[in-house]
Amino acid sequence: MTDLVERDVAAVTPSPASSPGPSSAPKSRLRSEAFARRLRARHAAERRFRLAGAAAVALAALILLLLLGSIVAKGASAFWEARIRLEVTLDPAEVADRNYTAALRRALYAQFPQVTDRAGKRVLNDLLSSGAPYELEAMVAKNPALAGTTQTVWVRADDQIDQLVKGAYRRDLPETERGLSDAKVAAADALLASGALAQSFNTTLFTAGDSREPEQAGIGGAIIGSLLTLLVTMALSVPVGIAAAVYLEEFAPKNRWTDLIEVNINNLAAVPSIIFGLLGLAVFLGFFGMPRSAPLVGGLVMALMTLPVIIISARVALKAVPPSIRQAALGIGASPLQTVLHHVLPLAMPGILTGTIIGMARALGETAPLLMIGMVAFIVDIPRGLTDSATVLPVQIYMWADSPERAFTERTSAAILILLGVLILLNGAAVILRKIFERRW
Amino acid sequence: MSIQNQLKLRPRADDRPGQRTAAALPNKMTAHGVTVFYGAKQALRGINLDIQENRVLALIGPSGCGKSTFLRCLNRMNDTVEGCRVEGRIALDGEDVYGKAVDAVQLRARVGMVFQKPNPFPKSIYDNVAYGPRIHGLASGRDELDEVVQTSLKRAGLWGEVKDRLREPGTSLSGGQQQRLCIARAIAVSPEVILMDEPCSALDPIATAHIEELIDELRANYTIVIVTHNMQQAARVSQRTAFFHLGEMVECDDTEEIFTNPRDERTQGYITGRYG
Numbered sequence: 058m059t060d061l062v063e064r065d066v067a068a069v070t071p072s073p074a075s076s077p078g079p080s081s082a083p084k085s086r087l088r089s090e091a092f093a094r095r096l097r098a099r100h101a102a103e104r105r106f107r108l109a110g111a112a113a114v115a116l117a118a119l120i121l122l123l124l125l126g127s128i129v130a131k132g133a134s135a136f137w138e139a140r141i142r143l144e145v146t147l148d149p150a151e152v153a154d155r156n157y158t159a160a161l162r163r164a165l166y167a168q169f170p171q172v173t174d175r176a177g178k179r180v181l182n183d184l185l186s187s188g189a190p191y192e193l194e195a196m197v198a199k200n201p202a203l204a205g206t207t208q209t210v211w212v213r214a215d216d217q218i219d220q221l222v223k224g225a226y227r228r229d230l231p232e233t234e235r236g237l238s239d240a241k242v243a244a245a246d247a248l249l250a251s252g253a254l255a256q257s258f259n260t261t262l263f264t265a266g267d268s269r270e271p272e273q274a275g276i277g278g279a280i281i282g283s284l285l286t287l288l289v290t291m292a293l294s295v296p297v298g299i300a301a302a303v304y305l306e307e308f309a310p311k312n313r314w315t316d317l318i319e320v321n322i323n324n325l326a327a328v329p330s331i332i333f334g335l336l337g338l339a340v341f342l343g344f345f346g347m348p349r350s351a352p353l354v355g356g357l358v359m360a361l362m363t364l365p366v367i368i369i370s371a372r373v374a375l376k377a378v379p380p381s382i383r384q385a386a387l388g389i390g391a392s393p394l395q396t397v398l399h400h401v402l403p404l405a406m407p408g409i410l411t412g413t414i415i416g417m418a419r420a421l422g423e424t425a426p427l428l429m430i431g432m433v434a435f436i437v438d439i440p441r442g443l444t445d446s447a448t449v450l451p452v453q454i455y456m457w458a459d460s461p462e463r464a465f466t467e468r469t470s471a472a473i474l475i476l477l478g479v480l481i482l483l484n485g486a487a488v489i490l491r492k493i494f495e496r497r498w
Numbered sequence: 499m500s501i502q503n504q505l506k507l508r509p510r511a512d513d514r515p516g517q518r519t520a521a522a523l524p525n526k527m528t529a530h531g532v533t534v535f536y537g538a539k540q541a542l543r544g545i546n547l548d549i550q551e552n553r554v555l556a557l558i559g560p561s562g563c564g565k566s567t568f569l570r571c572l573n574r575m576n577d578t579v580e581g582c583r584v585e586g587r588i589a590l591d592g593e594d595v596y597g598k599a600v601d602a603v604q605l606r607a608r609v610g611m612v613f614q615k616p617n618p619f620p621k622s623i624y625d626n627v628a629y630g631p632r633i634h635g636l637a638s639g640r641d642e643l644d645e646v647v648q649t650s651l652k653r654a655g656l657w658g659e660v661k662d663r664l665r666e667p668g669t670s671l672s673g674g675q676q677q678r679l680c681i682a683r684a685i686a687v688s689p690e691v692i693l694m695d696e697p698c699s700a701l702d703p704i705a706t707a708h709i710e711e712l713i714d715e716l717r718a719n720y721t722i723v724i725v726t727h728n729m730q731q732a733a734r735v736s737q738r739t740a741f742f743h744l745g746e747m748v749e750c751d752d753t754e755e756i757f758t759n760p761r762d763e764r765t766q767g768y769i770t771g772r773y774g
Contacts, residue, residue, distance in 0.1 A: 310580075311580055382620075384611075388612075389606065389683060390605075390607030390687060
């Protein structure tokens, strides 16, 4: 038997008598002119491919920059608003009547002593926002001691004056083509010259609900509506989605039924979002009689829409956890549930979070299904609960984009910027969360 | 160097035939007619094998012969494989491990396992070892748990290397240290049997030597079944060896007998390197 082993060893050892002939032939071919030509062609092809790739990236970056640049250029001015300084004398009788318009007008006329006729006064009246009396009312409501005193206040200017200050109207055009009367331009210029008309940061844009008057319109209501909707979506789709993914991936037997479910989940992810809106209209509004335009229903519809996305991404993340971890846990007697909860799920968490936040970002930017359940509505009040009428950011953008006023154009762009900002925040949060969860291991 | 010569160089007092016979030791586990199917494919055919207490049983054989499958039947790890069906009877201390009274979770605590590739949890060294005692509630209180972790790491010969860095992740250790950590993790739940599925195949020779010494020491307290591709290793660490071929157990005998005087031609062919 020992011989046998030694014979085997001898057979494996390479024989020293092998000739150098066959190895020299390919060597010379590798040094030939034809080979060098082919090599040059291969390198050239590589360079071309890299160039094409870099060009594609550059083109994409350029288009993105162009898009963002145009939005920023149009929308940046919306973060400022024109306000007019007035010395308002608050007559106690008028305060009791809650008639603040008269006080404002008196203060304004005082700045233009030369204007006495009705037409001229009407021009001056139009300089102020129709919401200016409410600002004054809110001020007095906060501090009733102001009645009977004279106060310096900055009140909102009308949206046309606002746009004039921002340079949206061309002064060199004749009155009829400009869309703003010479009288108003002259009055506004006089105020500008005296420093009584100036721009300040536009808090209205963030705090107010929607309005017919652009200078009083804000996305505060839409942001709250989006938040409430997203809250419902998250509360439903995250636990249900993760639980479904864990069950399908870790516990469910692989048979025809689970195959069928898997195919259906994949199909659901590809269903156009408006279909989910129709479903919500038929089931939640039609059958269950839930309130129209409510964040609750919007959230339910969005949850149905994002569920497949979350399930699919969570399953991918669970699949990526190496089976050796499961075996290690099972091997020392962890139950299947302990294996999943203690080891598999924490390892899959970064991936699951990424998928979840992508789903949430999609829900945040979605409009179509909300059209069906009445969330496209003119809603002035800021929603206070899940069943209040509400609208959401993208829908607000859609509605403002439809408005003819110049001031709404810039506010549309500003709202887009804010929506983009929220999306960037969400994605940033995803990255940070992923980092935190990864660092733990 | 041939395996026979190696065996002669490293004689073991308690393994010499005649001094302590195999029959003298009680059987910890027994397998009768174990047959395994993966779907329609038959992986094992009627395996009969006795595993003696406080001894190392090596399972050898060419790739795909079913030795790992058999190993995974012993602690029902095959339960997790889709479409796997086990027939026959496997008993641990006389009790059928596939019986209704036996819970797979409890069985796996009693029959621990060490895998081919070191697979520490991506947690601290301490938590790796403490995980088993924690989930089984084997240690009451912090001090007792510390004690269990320390004892387990000492038994696995890792304490000296890691005692100052118990909070560092287990994955930061070298391959050989990771495998010893996995052994420490397995013995922390004080199992009766330890199954090792090619525990050294991913390790360098020095780490392998370390593990082999460890296996020899662990034999005093545990019954060990080891699958290995390396026949020298089987010869070095085991007292009993079973040769598997094409889903059958060809022969099982004292290790020295198998390597010096195999009864079956297939065994002889394999250990002399004619196939494998």
